[in-house]
Amino acid sequence: MVSLKNKELFQQAIQLFPGGVNSPVRAFRAVKETPRFIARGEGAYLVDVEGKLYIDYVGSWGPLILGHAHPEVLAALERTAHHGLSYGAPSPLEIELGRRIIQRVPSVEKLRFVSSGTEATMSAVRLARAATSRDLILKFDGCYHGHADSLLVRAGSGVATFGLPDSPGVPAAFAALTLSVPFNDLDAVKKMFHAHAKKIAAVIVEPVPGNMGVVLPDGDFLPQLRDITANDGALLILDEVMTGFRLAYGGAQEIFGIDPDLTCFGKVIGGGLPVGAYGGKQRYLSMIAPEGPVYQAGTLSGNPLAMAAGIATLDLLSREAYQRLNARSAKLYEGLQVLIDEPRAQPRRTSDQHAAVQLNSFGSMFTIFFTEHRVRDYSTAKTSDVGRFARFFRCLLENGIYFPPAQFEAAFVSLSHGESEIERTLVAAEKALRAAE
Numbered sequence: 001m002v003s004l005k006n007k008e009l010f011q012q013a014i015q016l017f018p019g020g021v022n023s024p025v026r027a028f029r030a031v032k033e034t035p036r037f038i039a040r041g042e043g044a045y046l047v048d049v050e051g052k053l054y055i056d057y058v059g060s061w062g063p064l065i066l067g068h069a070h071p072e073v074l075a076a077l078e079r080t081a082h083h084g085l086s087y088g089a090p091s092p093l094e095i096e097l098g099r100r101i102i103q104r105v106p107s108v109e110k111l112r113f114v115s116s117g118t119e120a121t122m123s124a125v126r127l128a129r130a131a132t133s134r135d136l137i138l139k140f141d142g143c144y145h146g147h148a149d150s151l152l153v154r155a156g157s158g159v160a161t162f163g164l165p166d167s168p169g170v171p172a173a174f175a176a177l178t179l180s181v182p183f184n185d186l187d188a189v190k191k192m193f194h195a196h197a198k199k200i201a202a203v204i205v206e207p208v209p210g211n212m213g214v215v216l217p218d219g220d221f222l223p224q225l226r227d228i229t230a231n232d233g234a235l236l237i238l239d240e241v242m243t244g245f246r247l248a249y250g251g252a253q254e255i256f257g258i259d260p261d262l263t264c265f266g267k268v269i270g271g272g273l274p275v276g277a278y279g280g281k282q283r284y285l286s287m288i289a290p291e292g293p294v295y296q297a298g299t300l301s302g303n304p305l306a307m308a309a310g311i312a313t314l315d316l317l318s319r320e321a322y323q324r325l326n327a328r329s330a331k332l333y334e335g336l337q338v339l340i341d342e343p344r345a346q347p348r349r350t351s352d353q354h355a356a357v358q359l360n361s362f363g364s365m366f367t368i369f370f371t372e373h374r375v376r377d378y379s380t381a382k383t384s385d386v387g388r389f390a391r392f393f394r395c396l397l398e399n400g401i402y403f404p405p406a407q408f409e410a411a412f413v414s415l416s417h418g419e420s421e422i423e424r425t426l427v428a429a430e431k432a433l434r435a436a437e
């Protein structure tokens, strides 16, 4: 087959799909570039249809913690595919993956598999409303929990990139049930609970947000959310779609010592195939049909291929693997910080010595913001100069480094990123930081 160039393929795609893509940020609009059409992925690399190689820091937006096409994941898929692609009936593979999740995450006593992170959060919200007989949901500005109507309010990720406050098509009456306050702002949370006492069904939060770029929770933020929700009788839903099995063996909740009522998963648990899950305390999960009255279903839920990829992935993620991944990521961050601290990357150094570039990182998730402000919530994230980010991105791409094509996203390091990839990334980053001045 003759390989068509990226631009030609994009022209064709534009005729077929809105904006030429099947998920908005892939269109590269925020960085004014042509999206690369990918021919294949291999370890830490993507190869586009023009044969150009990129070191990949998107990792399919998080799932590919082992890198692309890991041989053990492929072998598991091949073995499973020979036995059929979907049964629409229970299979032992669901038990295998379900057990692994429950063993690693003590707050999850029971769970339900779905096919995406969006389905997981949407279903968890429905369950929280049913369990509490309350309607309001409290979320945080710039956090993204998928595109279900309840959660598309002041959302991050593509919604932030395209500057959409709340999406048209979400009825105002519906959006009114979703309250949103700044991340890390406990006073704002307390005020909401004061104003709406016993009316909030749940607080949903990304424990380490990645969808406004990476932002770290203040030390007492998550524990306080746990206390505030428990005192009011509201549920705490940790959205670990991005952080689950990415930040630690037991997810972000293990790191922060949080015992949520419900947890949402996606990305890593599917090893690159479409999977999500929501789970938590038995008393809530027993409300889900057919055990209870809260309806939620899925034609492809528990799909055998997706389960097999997830099992193979989790089995390679020992505690030691996270130490390796985090140590490797730390090397990259140290190198980036040295570059950021070099005078030429600080065109707008202020008197209090804040550099005009900020590196936020946690484990293998990171974001470089082009601002002099410390980024700790959505409003500070938005002070980032997206024009500078676009120049930074384009220069990286030109030099064979594939970063998330928007400022308000997390970049991901995988276990397949070795020393040589990190060194090459730093060489390119030096040029790109200069290009972004």
Ligand SMILES: Cc1ncc(COP(=O)(O)O)c(C=O)c1O
Residues within 6 Å of the ligand: 061, 116, 117, 118, 119, 121, 144, 145, 146, 147, 157, 206, 210, 211, 239, 240, 241, 242, 266, 267, 276
């Ligand atoms: C924290 C979080 N929740 C939910 C979702 C939605 O997951 P999906 O895109 O699989 O529907 C995402 C996707 O990026 C996410 O990062």
